[in-house]
Amino acid sequence: xxxxxxxxxxxxxxxxxxxxxxxxxxxxxxxxxxxxxxxxxxxxxxxxxxxxxxxxxxxxxxxxxxxxxxxxxxxxxxxxxxxxxxxxxxxxxx
Amino acid sequence: xxxxxxxxxxxxxxxxxxxxxxxxxxxxxxxxxxxxxxxxxxxxxxxxxxxxxxxxxxxxxxxxxxxxxxxxxxxxxxxxxxxxxxxxxxxxxxxxxxxxxxxxxxxxxxxxxxxxxxxxxxxxxxxxxxxxxxxxxxxxxxxxxxxxxxxxxxxxxxxxxxxxxxxxxxxxxxxxxxxxxxxxxxxxxxxxxxxxxxxxxxxxxxxxxxxxxxxxxxxxxxxxxxxxxxxxxxxxxxxxxxxxxxxxxxxxxxxxxxxxxxxxxxxxxxxxxxxxxxxxxxxxxxxxxxxxxxxxxxxxxxxxxxxxxxxxxxxxxxxxxxxxxxxxxxxxxxxxxxxxxxxxxxxxxxxxxxxxxxxxxxxxxxxxxxxxxxxxxxxx
Numbered sequence: 001x002x003x004x005x006x007x008x009x010x011x012x013x014x015x016x017x018x019x020x021x022x023x024x025x026x027x028x029x030x031x032x033x034x035x036x037x038x039x040x041x042x043x044x045x046x047x048x049x050x051x052x053x054x055x056x057x058x059x060x061x062x063x064x065x066x067x068x069x070x071x072x073x074x075x076x077x078x079x080x081x082x083x084x085x086x087x088x089x090x091x092x093x094x
Numbered sequence: 095x096x097x098x099x100x101x102x103x104x105x106x107x108x109x110x111x112x113x114x115x116x117x118x119x120x121x122x123x124x125x126x127x128x129x130x131x132x133x134x135x136x137x138x139x140x141x142x143x144x145x146x147x148x149x150x151x152x153x154x155x156x157x158x159x160x161x162x163x164x165x166x167x168x169x170x171x172x173x174x175x176x177x178x179x180x181x182x183x184x185x186x187x188x189x190x191x192x193x194x195x196x197x198x199x200x201x202x203x204x205x206x207x208x209x210x211x212x213x214x215x216x217x218x219x220x221x222x223x224x225x226x227x228x229x230x231x232x233x234x235x236x237x238x239x240x241x242x243x244x245x246x247x248x249x250x251x252x253x254x255x256x257x258x259x260x261x262x263x264x265x266x267x268x269x270x271x272x273x274x275x276x277x278x279x280x281x282x283x284x285x286x287x288x289x290x291x292x293x294x295x296x297x298x299x300x301x302x303x304x305x306x307x308x309x310x311x312x313x314x315x316x317x318x319x320x321x322x323x324x325x326x327x328x329x330x331x332x333x334x335x336x337x338x339x340x341x342x343x344x345x346x347x348x349x350x351x352x353x354x355x356x357x358x359x360x361x362x363x364x365x366x367x368x369x370x371x372x373x374x375x376x377x378x379x380x381x382x383x384x385x386x387x388x389x390x391x392x393x394x395x396x397x398x399x400x401x402x403x404x405x406x407x408x409x410x411x412x413x414x415x416x417x418x419x420x421x422x423x424x425x426x427x428x429x430x431x432x433x434x435x436x437x438x439x440x441x442x443x444x445x446x447x448x449x450x451x452x453x454x455x456x457x458x459x460x461x462x463x464x465x466x467x468x469x470x471x472x473x474x
Binding site for chain 1: 103106107110111114147148150151152153154155156159161163166167168189191195203204206208210212223225256259260261262263264265266267269288290316320321324325328389392393396397399400403404407418422423424425426431432433434
């Protein structure tokens with residue numbers, strides 16, 4: 001029967017190796033992904049795109065950078081925010 | 095040296111045997127601890143990668159967008175503004191942008207409809223995002239009907255479908271010919287949604303923006319830097335909001351871990367007393383407790399960190415997708431690029447491992463310095 005410390009140090013080694021593999025995975029993908037992102041960025045230039053299509057539920061969350069300064073409350077003065085993603089948007093800083 | 099290593103291994107053996115004697119408590123603590131690290135690591139990886147990805151993707155965004163504001167709201171801009179802006183020194187090109195939204199009640203999704211002067215899009219054809227094609231089961235060459243301003247449908251042929259790789263920018267995008275866009279939405283001929291301005295020298299962008307605001311006080315110039323700043327702020331804010339949401343669970347864990355680590359049970363006090371009475375020195379008792387704390391916190395940290403990486407970069411953060419998605423039906427399928435901020439990982443390590451070690455060692459030191467007889471009796 002192996003000593004408990006041998007078993008535990010083997011477990012630590014295994015987790016460390018897994019972490020190193022993930023680190024290698026991130027390094028390997030970084031070069032390819034950066035190239036892919038640069039290609040997609042060229043689409044933004046070609047079609048004059050300004051925003052990420054992350055929250056498509058409301059116009060001010062779809063085009064965050066183009067929205068009015070009081071974007072989340074633009075339907076009428078004093079309107080309460082009703083879209084879930086709107087409640088996660090920061091207040092305009094300008 | 096060999097003796098030191100061997101004695102440390104003996105203490106480690108003893109610490110592991112002690113933890114295995116109360117294996118139920120040990121494993122539940124490691125699991126809970128790892129879960130907290132997992133959530134924090136996932137938030138950290140996700141927000142940092144999203145921030146970097148948006149920076150890279152939007153580095154191709156227009157240098158300067160000029161909107162017209164009426165009563166504080168965005169309104170179509172007259173094309174003559176563009177002709178005026180083109181005369182400003184340093185401006186090399188002014189391109190009117192025509193874009194808007196279309197709500198598809200069949201799939202309850204909002205599309206972004208935009209025009210392009212690209213040759214690939216002729217009258218009667220469209221380029222659509224992969225997300226939209228997926229939702230409507232459309233292939234290249236299929237037809238898509240869009241309802242116009244007059245309540246009559248117009249049919250277009252799908253000429254291009256954007257690749258899944260560009261989903262983060264194009265998932266809901268419908269690119270049309272300018273004439274089709276104006277006809278579809280009855281958009282006034284001498285107006286555009288906004289103007290995209292190209293400046294010869296990028297360092298002059300703020301000056302040109304200020305000049306535009308001076309010439310046309312009813313406009314709002316938005317620079318590429320503003321766009322990048324908006325997204326940087328959004329992901330900082332989202333990360334902050336997520337941390338606030340998990341902070342209650344975090345606080346509960348901190349109280350639990352502190353209580354577990356700092357309050358020695360009568361059994362543990364008796365154990366320390368016995369160890370001291372059979373000849374263990376105070377520092378050896380402390381090393382034993384340090385090993386116990388290190389085993390729990392290091393294992394939990396590594397498990398949580400690995401879990402966080404797999405969740406965000408290999409599984410595309412399914413737990414966070416719902417938060418961002420809200421009520422939207424069209425959501426990009428994207429795989430995040432593993433951009434990692436090693437400084438943040440180091441901070442997470444320090445904040446998750448060291449407080450626990452401290453909470454373990456201090457009460458053990460207090461118990462180890464009392465008389466073994468008193469420690470075994472459970473009194474000071």
